[in-house]
Amino acid sequence: MRDPGAQPERTWLAWRRTTLSCAVSVALAARVALAEPSGLAVVAAGLGALAWVGLLVTAHRRIGALAQARPGTMGAAQTAGTLLCVLVLIGVGGMMLV
Template sequence: MCETPPRDPGVQPERTWLAWRRTTLTYAVSVGLAARVAVAEHSATAVAAAALGAVAWAALLLTAQRRRRGLAVRQPAPMDAVQVIGTLASVLVLIVVGGMLL
């Protein structure tokens, strides 16, 4: 029988956590800029774009928190399909928000 050696994570979980943190912070800044445009323009499209971006940011933040908690175990599992699709959808929503504000 081949036994799996104990995991020595080093700083990999911390690097991953910092990467998720940078991503959510960048996303928050983007949504903040969308909100600024919505306030300045007073258009329904801009307000809808900012609201859509805020909801997508919250979903990304939730995914990041789940992933961070998942890395705390000795042998973390890879991201499941729901998390991957949710993250992809959130990023695509940000692209759509940017397009709506152009």
Template sequence: MTGEPPRDPGAQPERTWLAWRRTTLTCAVSVALTARVAVERPSGLAAGAACLGALAWIGLLVTAHRRIRRLSRPRPETMGAAETVGTLACVLVLIGVGGMMVL
């Protein structure tokens, strides 16, 4: 025993789980709208943006699933630097994809 009191998770794991789900759902909707634009106005840029957005969404989804799984542990680890940078990169790609679709 490390002397630490047992974890009282309260509602924190559930709030974090819901936040990850909202984020991945929002990204899925963004990618779906990008794909719709690519179908309605076929161009290389639109198709590329839809594919890039889908890859970023998959990366974000994988990270979210890993993070949610870790929340079930008594003392979940914090996100590592690689996961944090990967998540940030996925979000920035999705922002860029959205910007490309506005043009």
């Protein structure tokens, strides 16, 4: 039987914090794209939005899996997708500095 401690709640909160911080980053990228409409800024905001949606879907699935009595581990595809989303968001941040 699974220990009903605070681990699932901490993991849920961590996923929510991650998606919230990514949403703020994408909103800032969109603000830059609207204020200074250049091709790079628009592409960065669009890629950031797509990466945020991917991360949001992954977080929603993971949080749903944590509700089970014995949650499984993240699969390789979910892990790779999450990593790709985070790397895209890092790239978006780099593009905004240019």
